[in-house]
Amino acid sequence: MSKQRTYSISELAQELDITTRAIRFYEEQGMLAPQRRGQERIYNPKDRVTLKLILRGKRLGFSLAECKGLIELYDPTGNKKQLTSMLSKIQERREQLEQQILDIKQMQLELDIAEERCQIALTEL
The missing domain is CATH 1.20.5 (Single alpha-helices involved in coiled-coils or other helix-helix interfaces)
Known part of the structure; x- marks a missing residue:
């Protein structure tokens, strides 16, 4: 079994061209729940996808509540x-x-x- 890829907050911010502050904001809104290692946030691929969905929703003009609702409906099996x-x-x-x-x-x-x-x-x- 291979170890799942993880991301630091700065890696995600750089990859997605957003600020770490924005990522922390989405976390405060209950849209992300990274694992913690002390003070360090550890993000998994699902968190990365969630962030990408939030950013896409914002570009389309959706509110955060609408983005959150769509993300909550996500089911990887269908x-x-x-x-x-x-x-x-x-x-x-x-x-x-x-x-x-x-x-x-x-x-x-x-x-x-x-x-x-x-x-x-x-x-x-």
């Missing part, structure tokens, strides 16, 4: 529930983004109108 939930979250996020795009376009239109009115008012002075 993650159909996790994938189904992820698809649902992706659709929700896509709808939110589409609404934000519409809101931004509306705001741009209102800015264009305000700008035009200011330009007209300046020429009338």
